Amino acid sequence: xxxxxxxxxxxxxxxxxxxPASSEDEAPEEVSFGVAREAAETERKLVGEAARRHRxxxxxxxxxxxxxxxxxxxxxxxPETVLQELDAMPPKRAEEQAAAVNTGELCGGGAAKQSEGKxxxxxxxxxxxxxARSKGNYVAVRLKDQSLAGLHQQLARDFLSTHLYGPDxxxxxxxxxxxxxxxxxxxxxxxxxxxxxxxGQEKKLKAARFKQRWLx
Amino acid sequence: xxxxxxxxxxxxxxxPAGVRCLAWQPRxxxxxxxxxxxxxxVYNFAANYFQEKVIPGHDARSVEALCWAGGDRLFGAGLGGxxxxxxxxxxxxSCSVDGGGGPIWSxxxxxxxxxxxxxxxxGSIKLFQVVPGGIQFERNLDRRKGRILCLSWHPSDxxxxxxxxxxxxxxxxxxxxxxxxxxxxxxxxxVQRECVxxxxxxxxSSTIVTSDSFGRxxxxxxxRGTLVESHTVSTSSALSLxxxxxxxxxxxxxxxxxxxxxxxxxxxxxxxxKRWVRTKPFQHHTHDVRAVVHxxxxxxxxxxxxxxxxxSLMEKVQxxxxxxxxxxxxxxxxxxxxxxRKARLLLFQFTQHLELWRLGSTDKTGKDGExxxxxxxxxxLVQLKSKGPEHIYCSCVSPCGSWIAYSTTxxxxxxRLRYKGDNVSIAKVPKVPKLLLPAYxxxxxxxxxxxxxxxxxxxxxVLQLLEPEGCKHLHTLRPPSETPEAVYLLAVSxxxxxxxxxxxxxxxxxxxxxxxxxxxxxxxxxxxxxxxAIHPVTNNLVIAYADQQLxxxxxxxxxxxxxxxxxxxxxxxxxxxxxxxxxTHITFNPKNPSHILLHDVYMFCVxxxxxxxxxxxxxxxxxxxLKQLPETARQRQLHAFKICKKFQPLLFADLLDENCLVMxxxxxxxxxxxxxxxxxxxxxxx
Numbered sequence: 001x002x003x004x005x006x007x008x009x010x011x012x013x014x015x016x017x018x019x020p021a022s023s024e025d026e027a028p029e030e031v032s033f034g035v036a037r038e039a040a041e042t043e044r045k046l047v048g049e050a051a052r053r054h055r056x057x058x059x060x061x062x063x064x065x066x067x068x069x070x071x072x073x074x075x076x077x078x079p080e081t082v083l084q085e086l087d088a089m090p091p092k093r094a095e096e097q098a099a100a101v102n103t104g105e106l107c108g109g110g111a112a113k114q115s116e117g118k119x120x121x122x123x124x125x126x127x128x129x130x131x132a133r134s135k136g137n138y139v140a141v142r143l144k145d146q147s148l149a150g151l152h153q154q155l156a157r158d159f160l161s162t163h164l165y166g167p168d169x170x171x172x173x174x175x176x177x178x179x180x181x182x183x184x185x186x187x188x189x190x191x192x193x194x195x196x197x198x199x200g201q202e203k204k205l206k207a208a209r210f211k212q213r214w215l216x
Numbered sequence: 217x218x219x220x221x222x223x224x225x226x227x228x229x230x231x232p233a234g235v236r237c238l239a240w241q242p243r244x245x246x247x248x249x250x251x252x253x254x255x256x257x258v259y260n261f262a263a264n265y266f267q268e269k270v271i272p273g274h275d276a277r278s279v280e281a282l283c284w285a286g287g288d289r290l291f292g293a294g295l296g297g298x299x300x301x302x303x304x305x306x307x308x309x310s311c312s313v314d315g316g317g318g319p320i321w322s323x324x325x326x327x328x329x330x331x332x333x334x335x336x337x338x339g340s341i342k343l344f345q346v347v348p349g350g351i352q353f354e355r356n357l358d359r360r361k362g363r364i365l366c367l368s369w370h371p372s373d374x375x376x377x378x379x380x381x382x383x384x385x386x387x388x389x390x391x392x393x394x395x396x397x398x399x400x401x402x403x404x405x406x407v408q409r410e411c412v413x414x415x416x417x418x419x420x421s422s423t424i425v426t427s428d429s430f431g432r433x434x435x436x437x438x439x440r441g442t443l444v445e446s447h448t449v450s451t452s453s454a455l456s457l458x459x460x461x462x463x464x465x466x467x468x469x470x471x472x473x474x475x476x477x478x479x480x481x482x483x484x485x486x487x488x489x490k491r492w493v494r495t496k497p498f499q500h501h502t503h504d505v506r507a508v509v510h511x512x513x514x515x516x517x518x519x520x521x522x523x524x525x526x527x528s529l530m531e532k533v534q535x536x537x538x539x540x541x542x543x544x545x546x547x548x549x550x551x552x553x554x555x556x557r558k559a560r561l562l563l564f565q566f567t568q569h570l571e572l573w574r575l576g577s578t579d580k581t582g583k584d585g586e587x588x589x590x591x592x593x594x595x596x597l598v599q600l601k602s603k604g605p606e607h608i609y610c611s612c613v614s615p616c617g618s619w620i621a622y623s624t625t626x627x628x629x630x631x632r633l634r635y636k637g638d639n640v641s642i643a644k645v646p647k648v649p650k651l652l653l654p655a656y657x658x659x660x661x662x663x664x665x666x667x668x669x670x671x672x673x674x675x676x677x678v679l680q681l682l683e684p685e686g687c688k689h690l691h692t693l694r695p696p697s698e699t700p701e702a703v704y705l706l707a708v709s710x711x712x713x714x715x716x717x718x719x720x721x722x723x724x725x726x727x728x729x730x731x732x733x734x735x736x737x738x739x740x741x742x743x744x745x746x747x748x749a750i751h752p753v754t755n756n757l758v759i760a761y762a763d764q765q766l767x768x769x770x771x772x773x774x775x776x777x778x779x780x781x782x783x784x785x786x787x788x789x790x791x792x793x794x795x796x797x798x799x800t801h802i803t804f805n806p807k808n809p810s811h812i813l814l815h816d817v818y819m820f821c822v823x824x825x826x827x828x829x830x831x832x833x834x835x836x837x838x839x840x841x842l843k844q845l846p847e848t849a850r851q852r853q854l855h856a857f858k859i860c861k862k863f864q865p866l867l868f869a870d871l872l873d874e875n876c877l878v879m880x881x882x883x884x885x886x887x888x889x890x891x892x893x894x895x896x897x898x899x900x901x902x
Contacts, residue, residue, distance in 0.1 A: 152318040152319055153295050153296065153297075153319055156295045156318075156337055156363075157295065159363070163412050163429060163453075164453070165893060169452065169453075169471070169895065170451075170452060170895055170896050171893040171896065172893065172894065172896035174888060174889045174890075174891065175889065176896075177502070177894045177897070178885065178888060180897070184899065192885060192889060193889060
């Protein structure tokens with residue numbers, strides 16, 4: 001940037017000298033060396049200051065951004081007080097506490113909900129590490145076990161699935177495959193999976209509940 | 217005869233896993249089969265293709281190759297990277313050695329069964345020696361880049377052919393070096409895909425046969441490195457190859473489910489020059505055929521549609537009778553459903569969970585063949601998930617419906633169920649005694665006071681169930697002679713005095729529960745037992761064998777009954793003996809002591825001992841004709857076998873009370889829609 005500013009500086013005095021040219025036939029003005037030197041210096045100073053201000057502005061922006069990230073990160077974890085309390089309490093109570101915290105306290109938009117989930121996971125991981133048995137829909141694994149062997153196996157399985165079920169293999173849905181016979185029979189029958197049972201699940205549930213309420 | 221209200225159950229969502237590998241043992245006529253979920257099964261062809269051993273699967277176990285070596289020892293290797301030996305007497309894995317090359321894609325045993333070679337993911341080929349007690353690493357052969365997908369020994373054990381992606385290699389066993397390297401993809405123009413060599417066979421005549429992902433079967437002269445013949449059998453991949461012992465017939469399995477036979481035939485009648493010709497196409501499967509075997513007289517194929525198909529070659533079969541028929545096996549030859557009669561509950565066994573259902577009820581009656589409306593729908597009461605990666609081996613529910621027991625290879629679980637109105641609560645019974653595991657079969661006593669566990673070495677454990685929630689090990693019943701085989705079938709008498717157990721050596725032992733001593737042994741018969749039951753009133757043991765014979769043994773008198781002798785003298789009807797599937801469950805009607813109810817996959821039969829037996833000239837399936845005859849004519853034509861083929865394929869049938877039957881069916885199309893995707897078949901006009 002310093003080089004650019006210097007180049008700009010060099011070009012500017014030349015431009016400044018050319019601009020008042022009213023006609024192309026006149027010879028350029030006679031400018032003494034001292035004047036020219038001063039002009040160049042002031043130009044350079046101005047440009048340097050502009051560059052410095054520009055740099056300061058960028059630094060400020062960056063600083064503000066970092067602070068914003070730090071603030072967001074801090075917001076994601078539970079408040080310090082709650083964490084300390086939970087560390088101190090026995091694991092079972094900790095679970096209930098965590099549940100209470102997650103349902104009640106944190107407010108906000110989607111970010112807060114995500115943070116709740118993350119906090120709950122953090123909480124439960126803590127509890128698990130303490131060695132107490134707690135019920136939950138998760139599996140705690142050691143990262144040491146999920147090592148290179150698992151990666152090799154996954155690569156092997158991927159190879160198999162791309163070559164047997166990949167894009168070139170001309171596979172088709174079971175419904176299409178088995179319904180072909182029904183369509184080609186002399187007596188045409190419906191497709192094998194004619195009714196897709198996953199249509200309108202909520203509506204069916206609502207209807208069943210409505211019927212229950214009215215019949216009860 | 218009787219009118220029954222039939223609960224027709226079709227909500228058992230069983231999806232058997234696809235067949236991945238097959239290994240044929242010609243000496244004992246046994247076929248080992250491995251499925252995609254890690255289950256290993258052994259079929260005994262001499263015992264009418266009975267599935268005599270099942271080793272349950274494991275989440276972490278994937279079997280990519282299976283072979284017999286060292287006599288009657290079975291070895292498997294998979295993507296887990298280890299070579300496992302299966303103990304067929306104890307039905308579990310006996311030892312496991314890590315291959316050291318990452319996931320293992322293929323394994324082959326040499327002609328004499330003394331060495332194993334494995335092909336690994338990292339491109340290395342390793343030799344192992346089969347020693348008593350396990351296997352030992354011998355050495356590494358030449359390693360190149362590219363995973364080794366298939367291997368084959370030369371019949372003289374001097375060379376090994378290895379197929380990889382785009383490349384076929386031949387290695388010399390003594391030096392370990394690659395002596396020939398053939399590019400398999402060279403002959404396909406303008407194609408960007410790589411050519412995967414799925415299967416390879418080394419013939420004695422220095423020809424190598426390969427099958428690849430372009431659907432070609434190619435014959436190579438390995439010493440010159442040239443292609444001799446190329447046959448395109450299919451547009452999709454040709455996945456598996458097998459050659460006959462005389463090396464004149466090859467069977468190929470493809471991705472579309474079709475299998476083809478190629479035969480070495482003389483060019484002209486009587487000429488010496490022979491050529492390979494594609495002779496017979498078969499379409500027995502709907503999904504990929506990943507394993508084929510060529511036995512002396514039959515082509516055996518296993519597909520990802522979970523079917524095992526045995527097709528006899530007509531020119532090889534001596535007697536053209538029922539032995540030459542096409543056999544298809546989809547369902548296991550064991551019971552996966554148990555029924556609590558009084559509580560009207562059904563327990564379904566899946567590989568990793570159990571489901572308890574209560575049957576629906578109706579209060580209407582109707583005529584023969586009518587469908588009655590349900591007043592209460594069947595309810596799914598409990599779903600019990602098994603913890604851990606092991607698959608469930610056996611399960612049972614007590615007749616009163618308050619106890620559920622199941623076992624995996626290393627753990628045994630007992631649960632207590634309580635019903636309060638419409639709610640069910642389940643509690644695990646703590647402090648179950650540490651018995652010799654696994655349990656191969658579980659059976660509750662008729663009054664739900666004790667549980668019988670079939671265990672290794674022919675022994676049966678008796679567990680007493682205590683209220684409210686406990687159990688105590690009462691006794692272990694052992695057979696008089698030592699046997700390494702495990703018990704796989706149990707039968708308990710209704711009065712709680714007798715228990716019968718069958719082990720892998722096919723000997724039926726009967727124990728008295730009053731004195732906990734061995735009572736007697738049923739005379740040995742040269743076939744496997746497929747179902748066993750003790751009559752509630754007469755204490756006769758009814759036995760169904762794999763060759764469709766039926767015997768009745770009187771336990772108090774320790775000899776066969778008069779009716780059984782009559783059946784053996786007259787012989788059973790020819791159509792009865794020519795059934796494809798085995799009888800898996802026998803039960804009785806307490807109100808009618810002369811009735812025996814049995815079923816196999818395609819029929820349900822009520823055997824009336826008081827009626828005469830049909831001879832070969834009489835019609836066996838005469839129910840429909842009898843319905844149309846008047847009463848007097850009917851009496852003349854009645855015979856003992858009353859067979860109903862309306863409910864198929866049947867997984868379980870039982871009598872709930874004197875007028876009520878339950879039939880659990882699993883339509884094959886319901887299974888096929890839940891399998892992995894099949895390959896599209898383009899048909900003209902669609």
